[in-house]
Amino acid sequence: MTAAHPGPDPVNAPRVVHLQGLPPADYADLLLRTEGDLSAYLDPVREIIDAVRERGDEALADFARRFDKAPSVTAETLKATPADFEAAFKSVDPEVIESIRFAIDNIRRFHQAQMPEEMWLKEMHPGVFAGDRVRPIPSVACYVPRGKGSFPSVVMMTTVPAVVAGVPRVIVLTPPGPDGKVDAATLVAARLAGVEDVYKCGGAQGVAAVAYGTETVPRCVKVVGPGSPWVLAGKKLLADRIDPGIPAGPSESVILADATADGALAALDLLVEAEHGPDSSAYLVTDSQAVADAAVAALPGYWAQMGAERAGFSQTVLSGPRGGIIVAPDFNAAVAFTNDYAPEHLMIHGREPFAHLGRIENAGEILLGESTPIPLGNFVLGPNAVLPTGRNARTWSALSVFDYLKRTSVGYVTRDGYKALAPHAHRLAVYEGFEAHANAVSPLRDEIMKRGR
Structure with missing residues (x-):
């Protein structure tokens, strides 16, 4: 049972779904993500992988010119130079650099607190000792997307915990812009995080580059970071050659709101992950029709204050099969749907958000209350914002120092x-x-x- 409330543009009005009486097949459809079926990408990605394996840097340069529309990229210019870093620091607004420094400091503090003991031994029985010894993995490639925006935040979230963990070789992969350059703020964030090796290769070709190694791009044992279905397909096909890290695909969120929530404020947060792109997923889940109605009424005003591209992305998501407003018959059903959905980002709206925390089983992150919006978590709060998508929060956790560490069991008798x-x-x-x-x-x-x- 789906009822769409009218708005200024009925074609893009947010979808409203009532769970009461919803057929099981329709309920199951609500849980799907755009990354769920990668079959359409696997054959073309195999061709990309083969080209990189056989032709190395030349293939990477060809793909940069073809896919990234960057005609100036050549096999000789795949790596960012010291001059590129210096130019980036000159071109980025000093206030933006200050905010990057602020964010890195918080992210570093959080992940330093997360670090385990280097080694522990416990006497399990008289004369019998067992424990763990922790060491960093030897290398990691941090993938930073660019197609629908620039993401220095992803640089910070992926590189800072790697540096904190002590990984000897940390590199960044990111697509070049049409000018053939790396996004300036990405370079700033990389250097401030302690990483100097940044390479202009995105998509499945970037994953292939670090899986096999090329003349310029070093082979790594692991690749982390979010990406498009092309990136996900590359990780899937190369999983026997490189650890693909946590499954992090297109952005997704659930805003869980009880009857005490402000629907207009919930709608403001509903747009956050929906604006990433038409392949995102975003739901407001509530047991209150009044909250749902207030959210529907507020959305057109928010869209009017956004640029056409981002407003268009979020309208596509919220009016399509992977987003909208879900009205549950009671709050138990709202929580049950949230746990079934296992969202990447979960924000809880209501006067007493902590009252609901113990009932949440599956979420990449949980942000509590109206003063903890998703952008704080995405940029400056400290916990990692690279999170499992596609219902993988049922078994996976947020990116952390543990993704860059390995444990070896130790015994002495x-x-x-x-x-x-x-x-x-x-x-x-x-x-x-x-x-x-x-x-x-x-x-x-x-x-x-x-x-x-």
Whole structure:
């Protein structure tokens, strides 16, 4: 049951869906994302990957000219130069640079607090010690999209925790603009985060470049960062050669509002992720028809204060199959839908947002109350804004220092401790039929160890 409220442009009026009596198939459709089916991208992305593997830098330059409309990019100009960085600092507004510094400081503080102990050992049994040893991964490529905007925030969110974690080699991949250059604020953010290696290659070709390595772009063991379906398809096809990181596709959000929420304010936040592009997903979920009506009434005024491109993106999302306003029969149903949806971004509106926090099971991030809008989380709050999309928040977490670290189990057993453990290990080895296992904890070992005293 879908009812669209009229607005100044009925074609792009926000979709309103009532969950009461909604057929299961229609409910399931509400949970879908644009990235859900990558089949249309896989064959062309295979061709891109093959070209990069075979032709390296020349292929990357060709794709930059073809896909990014950057005719000046050549195999010799794929890497940003020191002069590019210096020009960027001169061209970016000093107040923007100040805000980048402010954001990096908060992001760094948060991720420093997140760092685990370098090593821990616990005595599990007398003379038996076990624990973890933590080390950074050797290299990572941080992917920064550009097609529908410039994203120095993604640079900060991906590189700062990598630097905090101590990754020896951190690089940035990003598409060039039509002028053949890297976005200036992206270069500023990279340097302030502590990263100097920035390469002009986006899309699936960028993923292929770091999966195989080229004459200029180094091979990395992992790639992180959000991207288009082309990027996601590249990660999928290359997952046997490079760790693709958390699944981060087109932007998505749920604004969960109870009956005490201000519908106009909820509508203001509903537009945040919807403006990223027509492939975004964004829902206002509420059990209050009054909140829904107020949101519908407020949206045209907000669109009037936006530029045509971003307003058009958000209108497409909110009037299409991947967005709109959902009215639940009660708040339990609203929470249940939110958990089923498992959004990338979740913002809770209402007088007592903490009252709802314990009921949320699946979300990339949870922002509580009207003073914690999504842009604070996206830019300056500190927690990472690179989040799992496509319902992957059911099993994945926000990007963190842990994505740049690996844990190695450590064990140490004294001779007295061995005596207590060995009989149990021997019985289990015999039961499972592993003879060498059993021999290694049998009297054979005892005899050899005695000789070594």
